[in-house]
Amino acid sequence: MPSSSADTPQSHDLEPRKGSPSPRMDEAEFKRRFLNQFQDQAYAPLTVELQRVADAAWDAYYNSRKSPKTRKAGSEFADPNYDLAIDWLNAREAIQAAEARHRDPSGPRRFLLISGSSRSEHTCPGEISKSYRLTKIAEDVLRQASDTSVEILDLSRLASEYGRQIHPCKACFSTSAALCHWPCSCYPNYSLGQVHDWMNEIYPLWVEAHGVMIITPVNWYQVSSPVKLMMDRLVCADGGNPDPTATHGKNAREAKEIEMLGWNYPRHLEGRIYSVVSHGDVEGAENVRRSLSDWLRFMRLIPAGPLAELDRYIGYWEPYATSHEALDRDEAIQEEIRNAALTLLEAVLARQAGHMIGAGARLKEPRSK
Template identity: 70%
Template sequence: MRVKDIAQRLTGTVLAPEPRKGSASPRLDEAEFKRRFRSQFQDDAFAPLGAELDRVADAAWDAYAHERKSPKTRKAGPGFADPDYELALDWIAAKEAIDRATLRHDDAAGPLRVLLINGSPRSEHTCPGELSKSWRLVQLAREVLEEAGIATEFLDLSRLASEYGVNIHPCKACFSTAAALCHWPCSCYPNYSLGQTQDVMNEIYPKWVEAHGVMIVTPVNWYSPTSPLKLMMDRLVCADGGNPDPSLTHGKEAKEAKREELKGWNYPRHLKGRLFSVVVHGDVEGAENVRRALSDWMRFMHMESAGASAELDRYIGYWKPYATSHEELDADDAIQQEVRNAARTLCEALRARRAGRLHMSGETLTEPRPK
C-alpha cells in the first residue's frame, strides 16, 4: 500500500493530487494590453475622444493587472458550504433565474414547454445576406407545436453572428480538472478583467431548465455541429454533473475541487428527463454523424429521445449548387412533412410523459460508473 493511501486511512482525509502546471503565461505587459484595448475603437467617431479613451484604458489596465474577474460580490449566506465566501452578483442572478425556471418546469398545472433552437449562424442580417434553411424548418416545427397548445421558446443562435453584444465564450474545460470545479451555472464568465463579457449563457440556461422538451434544427458545417451550437453545447457541460455551490471549492481552487471529487461526486443531472428532438440537414456529407453526436450528447445528460420519428438526418439539394438551396427546400415537400412529424412526435411524447404514460426502461437504475 502506498504511503499516501495509509495516511488517508489513518486521518480520514482525502489527499488530492497537485494540479499540473507549466504552460506559457498569456499575461500581457501594459503597452500591449492598451494597444489591444484601443484597437476596438477604429471608427473616426472616436477620434475626438482620445483623452477619454486613455483614461478608460488606464482603468481597464488596472482591472487586468489586479485580475478583478468579478468586481461586484456578496457573501454566499445560508445554504452554502462556506456562507462567508464572496459570490459574484452575476452568478447569484443566474442561479436565481435557474431556480425560477425550475419552478416553471415543475409546475404540473403550467403549460408544456418546448425550446426550439436554430443552430445555423446564417441570416440575412449579416454577411451571408440570406436566412438559413434551418430557420425555415424551425418555423414549421413551431407552427405544429403552437397549434397543439405547446408553449414555445425560440433560441436563434444566428444572433451570435448578427447582434451586437451577443456572445458565447468558449468552455474552459474546468470539468476535466475536477467535476466540482465546474459550477452550475457556469461561473467562468463574465470575466471583467479579461474583457470576457456580454456572454448570453446565463440567459440560455433557464431556457433549457424550464423546457420539458428541446428541439434542435441545424445544418452540418464541415462534418460537425455549427460553431454557435458547439459553443452552447460545451458550455452546457455544467448542466451534467456540475457543482451548484461555488463556495464548496472557494471559486476556482483546483486542488479543493479535486479533493471534493475524490470524496465521491454524485454528478447531479440538472436536465434529466427532458425530451428531445433533433433535425440535422446537409448537402454533401455528415448529416447522420452530426445527428448521432447531438442525440448521444443529450442522452449522456440523461435527456430522452421523444422517439425514432423525432430524430432526423436528411440532405437538401444533394450535390446541387448552394445558390439554389432554398429552392431545393421549397420543392422538398417530404422533408417539410418529416420536420412537422418530428414536432408532432415530440408533442405526443410530452403529453404522454405528463399523463404518466411514458416510461423509459432502465431510468431508475443506478449507474455503476457515473461521469
C-alpha cells in the same frame, strides 16, 4: 462517483499540474488591443477620454478583478462568508425560477426550438438559413397545440447581434467535476473583457423546457460553431457543482479532494424530451445527428421517438445558390419536420401523463462517467 476506502484524497497526487506559458501581457500591448475596438471616426473626438478608460481597464486587468461586484454567500451555501459574484447569483436565481416553471403542473407545456445555423440575412451571408426556416415549421405545429409555450433560440444572433457572445468552455470539468459550477461561474470575467456572455440567458431556456428540438446544418462534418459553443458550455448542466463556495471559487485542489470523496454527479437537465434534426448538402448529416443524440442521452434527456430524429440532405450536390429552391421543392422534409414536432409534443404529453416507459430509469449506475 463511488469511492473505495483506499480511494481517498490522501492516496492520490491531487496537486494541480502546471507548465503552460503565461498569457499575461504588458501594459502597452494590453492598451493596444483594448483601444483597437474604437476604430470608427465617431470616437476620434474622445481620444483623451478613451485613454482614461484604457487606464482603468489596465488596472482591472493587472489586478485580475474578475468579479468586481460580490456579496456574502449566506446560509444556503457551504461557506456562508465566501464572496459570491452578483452575476452568478442572478444567474442561479433565473435558473431556479425556470425550474419552478418546469415543475408547475398548472403551467403550459414548454418547448425550446434551437436554430443552429450562424447564417442570416442580417450579416454577411445576406440570406436566411434553412435551419431557421425548418425551425419555423416546427414552431407552427407546436403553437397550434393547446396549452403550449414555445421559445425559439436563434443562434445566428451570435454572428449578427451586437454584444451577443458565447465564450468557450474552459474545461474546468476535466480538472474536477466539482470545479465546474452550475451555472457556469467562469464568465463574465471583467478583467479579461470576457463579457456579454449569452449562456446565463440560455440556461433557463433549457431548464424550463419540457421538450427541446435542435435543428442544425452540417459544417465540415460537425455541428455548427454556435451549436458547439452552446454544447460545451452546457457541460455544467451534467454533473456541475451548484455550490461554488464548496471549492472557494476556482480552487482546483479543493475541487479534486471533494470529487475523490465521492461526487454525486447531479443531472440538472434530466428528464427533458428531445428531438434532433441535422441537414446537409453533401456529407456528414448522419454523424451529426448521432453525435447530438449521444450527447443528449448522456445528459439523461429522453428521445421523443424515431420520427423525432432526422438526418437529411437538401439539394444533394446541387449549387449552394439554389439551396432554398431545393428546400421549397422538398415537401417531404417539411412534412418530416412537422412529424418530428408532433412526436416531440406527444412524448411530452405522454411523460406528463405518466405513460412514457422508461425501462431501467430507476437502476443505479455503477459509475457516472
